[in-house]
Amino acid sequence: MGVAKDRAVWTAETDNVELLDLTIGDMFDQGAEAVPEREAVVYKYPELGMDLRLDYRSFQAEVNKLAKGIIALGIEAGDKVAVLAPNIPEWLLLEIALAKVGAVLVTVNTGYRAAELEYLLRNGDIHTLFTVDKYRKSSFIEALDGLLPELRECRDPARDLLRTQALPRLRRVVMMRCESSYVGCLPFDQVLELGTAISDEQLRARQASVKPHDVAQIQYTSGTTGHPKGVMLTHHSTLNNALLTARRAGLADGERFLASMPLFHTAGCVVNVLSTLLHRGTLIMAVYFDARKMLELIDAEKPSIINMVPTMLIAMLGDPLFQQGRFNTRSITKMLTGGTSIPVVLIDEVHKRIGGNPMIVLGLTETSPIVCQTLPDDSFELKSTTVGQPLPHTSVKVVDQETGEVLGFDQPGELLVKGYLLMQGYYLMPEKTAETIDAQGWLHTGDLGMMDKNGYVRVIGRLKDMIIRGGENIYPVEIEEFLLGHESVEQAAVVAVPDEYMGEEAAAILRLAEGASLDEAVLREYCRARISRHKVPKYFLFVDEFPLTASGKFRKNVLREVALQMLGLNKGEGA
Template sequence: MAVTATGLAHWLPEASAAPLRETTLGALLAERAAALPGRPALIFDEPQARATWTYAELDAEVTRLAKALLGHGIGPGQRVAVMAANCPEWVFLEYALGRIGAVLVTVNPSFRQGELDYLLRQARVSALFVAGVFRGFDVGAMLAEMLPGLNRGRPSSGSYGGSAYPDLRLVVQIGAAAVPGALPFNGVLEAAPEISEAALAEVAQGVRPEDVLQIQYTSGTTGKPKGAMLTHRGTINNALLAAERAGYRETDVMVSAMPLFHTAGCVCNVMGMLAAGGCLVMMADFDAGRLLDLIERHGGTITNGVPTMYIRMLQDPGLVAGARDLSRWRIAYTGGTSIPPQVMLDLHARVGCEPVIIMGMTECSPIITQTAPDEPLETRVMTAGVPLPHVEIRIVDPVSGETRPVGAEGELQIRGFLVTAGYFDMAKQTRETISADGWLKSGDLAVMDAEGHLRIIGRIKDMLIRGGENIYPVEIEDWLMQHPAIAEAQVVGVPDPEFGEEIFAFVVLHPGKTLEGGALRDWCRTRIARHKVPRHIAFIEATPKTANGKVRKVDLRRMAEEMLEKDTTA
């Protein structure tokens, strides 16, 4: 289906597409296990731990964990947070929670106390599965401060968090690093025999496709993260349709380090391979050389990564020397930021894999548009493709709401099965984002051509994307403003050749106060995740403002780029 014949930038859903699947994540895994029992489904390959699960073995692990969760009182609708780097337990939990109708709340493992505190409260989390250490940071010690009752053992009644977190009744340690007082993951599994197969089946049969599968937190201009509720129906069909368009096969092996706490990991990777019946080779963290090693070792045919990852892979000495066997690598999947066309052209020229570029957002489960493999290479690397089947988009005037002509700039809006069920416990923000007739306002400025290809040219929302991470300046500004020396803080994004964008903070100090950039970064690192710490900091006397007192961020961006240009030419 093409854009409407009126010359307006409005893409109608493809009428010829196969009907949407009405199923749940647990049911789809059971379906694949019955059809492909001996086919490898999941490989975790790290120097300290290597393991493979077939579809039958994965389904058995998920069944055991699902029964154990029920044995610990976790049931339909309850929200369970997972805070860990990529690991097998993360995948087991994703499936098991889906099978019993509980809601997975994804947590960035680099979160610090303030960020985790907000999420546990706002989502009213009942259980927290957590790794004790992440990139050298002692998460267990942080939890000991947040949950003083945790190391006194599991409460017979009430919660670990008392009045601060009244819903939190279970804390489970993932991995070997200590979380004092938490129940070990294997200890959770001991409850599995308490639940019969019939009892699990009864619960699983009650889970509906329209039920919420997971809550993914995404910030906005208010600065308060919002929990986008993604359904079984939305995520499963998103994965199925994206996999079909990209040409995934049952024999495919995807190698990726995309974090599972992102939709790129838990939907595009986990559910994308489930959709095809393929195998996911999962890395705990990204390393260009190791990823290429795994492609060679496991015969990888698909990769999923942000452009920064592909840039580093192209710099690998073995790849540069032509000494790697990457002959089975067929598809390079990417999105999450502006895609440098030359990077994907270089990858195609040197490896032979075909680029597949997507445009997505968390609230859309996540993929909205995707390139088609039968189009010319130049077209594929220059745009974000056309909408997936069953997806409707339009480009509107942000002020009047009128649909813009083809080729004109406007706000991208989306409607269809993929749109979030709303923000958890935030009715006002939901109404502001999703219209009564189902249109989701993306906040992105976009252009659609006559064939429906989408290009994102900017953002109405004040957001930047660093190495595929969505970063919301107002959240960083709120943290900076807590520093006793700072009177005002404004954050903008600036172009960066490696990460796409970098964080530039403008800081106005209180009279008589002094502060250095290095000291401020050190202060930030103890309070916010590493990827949110400003790389560039400028101390100024005052920020530019409009006549009515609003900060002119367009001027700040220009100032930042001029400062960086001056530094590079000095």
């Protein structure tokens, strides 16, 4: 098994690991029974009124109270329950409680606006929405008032079900952590009170009816091309992905994990939460990412592992107090990162100044999420240029996107994935599912990549992001990696812009390191001396900050609009 002799195919290996045949609820209970007095969850946010420490016994008791409340609300197995909130304690309780009763957790990006929220609530057939009244600059209650005028007519939400024209399947809105009550919304505490009427036997019976291959979550894709799609992930796929990711990272029993990724993202609720609970560790929860707060939590709570995208690591390295030596981060021994190009110099700086052994991952929502991961002992050079080898029980191949032919080593093509980790499909979108998972069971990722003779995978961009300049393919990631090697460049993104003569040209958008200056002409000569002439961007644009997703990744679609605006170009027009 492993890599083929002369083709870019990695056939799944077991690596002597058997896949778990468990539900999330049963896994959680096994851990709570094994280490009841071990610290399970820490929220150290006195400034937000959250100063919470729960051992596994207490954590289990809170989860069970909520699970009973969910049953009391009339939520059946298979019903869709959406959660729209930052990483508050209730979110974490809901992830486990909903899994216990067989309901489907539908995660909602906290950056959603009213139209996006309406689409998800309708497309996802949401039965109940758990939310907060506001977060940062978004007022979710105002959005709901606009979407659901009938909400204010629901005077007793504990007994009266919501009936709306816009969202005919929505039955309740539960409000978490709000200072005042809202007409039509059921307070979270009242859900717990309703649960007192449900017996332990009723909860056990519901939990026993849940099967490992049932859908546990629906996560909506970003939707940068067309409407977002609801990715259906099972107990089996997410639990085993968490197991295999943690195993390659060397996660040991009882480790402390600083969970800073948003819970609405698979990196948060699967990689961080499930990996930690599987290993009966401690979740040190971040309500949202803030570099200074992360440093304070590391200094005070001594986690051994973190999971952060490069933009988060850069923010921590740049914190003035950290640079003054005010925070001790040497407890960090392991680190997961990925999502964009990571130069050797950044890996080295993170390792030296923050600590830990960075490991690079490739993940997609549709694959539960991690496909490939570097090994702890891989060189920094290998970690900066690849995303490692496929995890156990995972097959990967690189094919020509036009013919489907499997390519040779180090030839660019589309990455395809097969195995236990694949989504069950897109919710209510069988045609889109068939477009993504072919008849042979291979999921077409839309990622351009290549595989070397040792099975290490390198991602060079998205199919839709590839720049075709005068008939030649240019891969943005390759140029981004090169530009990040310049000491003055802190962040780099390359996007396509229209050109009358070449069809498309590359535009490099750069953020310079603090205090650095860089002349465009000098940078152009730097590129011409080191990379092929056709790969040298036609345009170099400098910005003070990058538009990021809630999980800290570049928003390439927004960056392209920024480039077009800065260059005075309109879509479809020449330069």
